[in-house]
Amino acid sequence: MRSSQLEANLSGSSANLPPDQSLDFLKILSYDLRGSLVSMSSLLDVLNGSGCYEKSDGTVETKLVELIDKMDGLSSMLEESLRMVLALEEGSQPEHALLDLEHDVVEPVISECASEIRDRHITIENRAEAATHNFFPVKTNTTVLEMIVRNLLGNAIKRAEAGSTIVVHVNHCGPFCLLRIHNSKNPVAGESRPDRREKNPQEIGLELYLAKRIMQTQGGEIWYEPEEEGTRFVLAIPVDTGRKRYTSHSQGRLFS
Secondary structure, X not given: XXXXXXXXXXXXXXXXXXOHHHHHXXXXXXXXXXXXXXXXXXXXXXXXXXXOOOOOOHHHHHHXXXXXXXXXXXXXXXXXXXXXXXXXXXXXXOOOOEEOHHHHHHHHHHHHOHHHHXXXXXXXXXXXXXXXXXXXXXXXXXXXXXXXXXXXXXXXXXXXXXXXXXXXXXXEEOOEEEEEEEEOOOOOOHHHOOOOOOOOHXXXXXXXXXXXXXXXHOOOEEEEEEOOOOEEEEEEEEEOOOOOOEEOOOOOOOOO
């Protein structure tokens, strides 16, 4: 990607950084909503097994099961969002850890999603910038970074058609490491893209919205790149340009 194109994708981010109160609000909201959802889901479970409706009415039972599943899914999403904010608070200052993004972040996340990948017969094509291991001083909390990558890959898996291929690619571009996740499904509809500045949590999903805002507070960004075939999301991870970048074959020597 050209530097001018990268700057265009990042433009406007730093000028619209949310105050700390925004993340505090999301944390409280996630906690309160999750508690309510767990209570409601438990109540529906009781209703579903109590025989409060005619057993012959399969429609009611089906609708109850669907509603329980949806509430459990939303509860899990809120729990993940809450963990993301709490992890950011625990390490409120970026760690500037020297990480091999390919092996320390991407591959563990792919392993976590192995069962979903297998069940949907999806192929993961993991492309590295080079054969050697590249270590970068990232300016992002490592735990939060893993959660964001898991969220992006999880969304790609959910949207992917059975038997399709998802390509994960990491490369270095100026003051950023770019992580691209591409699948071969039809392009994402305009109303579902996270790069529209006016978007809010209700329109793009709390996890993706929260991930985008957290990356913006730390100088990074998440955006969507339209493709003729498939969809591609890009995570721009800020790196400390004042520190050296090494390979596993040249520890102690400047790589670039």
